[in-house]
Amino acid sequence: MAESTPARERTRREIVQQAMTLFASNGYNATSLQDIATAAGCSKATVLYHFNGKAAVLAAVLSPSQQALKEVVSQAEQLPPERSQELAIVRFVELAVEMRGLIAVLQDVLTVIDTMPEFDELVADGIKLTELMAGQGADRLELDIAKFAVNGLLGECRHPGERNDAELRDLCETALRRLLKPAHPSSGS
Amino acid sequence: MAESTPARERTRREIVQQAMTLFASNGYNATSLQDIATAAGCSKATVLYHFNGKAAVLAAVLSPSQQALKEVVSQAEQLPPERSQELAIVRFVELAVEMRGLIAVLQDVLTVIDTMPEFDELVADGIKLTELMAGQGADRLELDIAKFAVNGLLGECRHPGERNDAELRDLCETALRRLLKPAHPSSGS
């Protein structure tokens, strides 16, 4: 058992890993610190020793997705409008499919997420991405259609049926392209 | 205060009314029996005297929507395929907009709804409606697109922004018609 990683990181990683699984299958509110501790093979006090409260565990679980979303938005914002929309669609579908287990978690805490300032940035990036997907010259209707599309996408990833990653990606892309109008692809060139 | 209704019905109605409001704004799990009792102006024991547990309160709150959905499905099933799809779309949008406050409640209990046999019929009708909206000859892709559409619709009604009923209805119908393929409208006639 010659673990190269220090015990600190080893335990933290295990806690986050098990918490992610439990959150994904049972939801955030329905998962207790004791559940996480048992799954991680430690005591509840250990979880609270490493993380400053249950919300901190959630933040650690969501951190990678948060980073990934931020990067997608950042990349799309540095592109011309037509290409930013295309990139937003493809990358967002990719991201949602990859992180689909965590989407139920997000929706589970959506009503209380305003009280957790750790996730302000996540919410803001989600809104930005919706606007990017709607295209630049989008009016209110197209913006709301984009919101509709995001909701459908999240819901689909939450109950993915028996599709694998690739099939789910194709399905979501098909739906998004039916919903979203291209942002004037031929007007300028 | 000569109420024609007996005290029994009067109190039951008040409890259901207040529970509906609280469920809609805070969710089912986050609403305690004490919250309902306080809002209804009675004690928690009174709520449990009239309803056999918290789930029974939920069932009473959801009952009208359950009936309405059942009727929509029943009507649509007695129509020829092309017309049944059209009716399913229009009536479902109408229903979802009208009952939008309760949609958050549904999504809140979706993960636990399987353990509540009171709602088996509701779930079954929801699936039927999805199939009707997809159209009769729908393959797996179109069926999943229909699921996607329902998810988008529910999500949109959950966070309706500042739209009124008519605007929300138009928005949802527009989105649904972009997503769903007409079920061979001109092949037979």
Next chain:
DNA sequence: TTGAAAACTGGCCGATCGGTCAGGCAAGCT
């Protein structure tokens, strides 16, 4: 080897939950 820092834990706390129970209270029948 040793001693201090880090990692970890059992046990406890206050709060809140859904639910139960014995009894109070007003209304109507006899």
Next chain:
DNA sequence: AGCTTGCCTGACCGATCGGCCAGTTTTCAA
């Protein structure tokens, strides 16, 4: 007046939650 019936309530229960703390075990550099 007495009595039954239905409506309602305060007090209580067991379970569970997130969180805290004193103390024990492990780790590791000196």
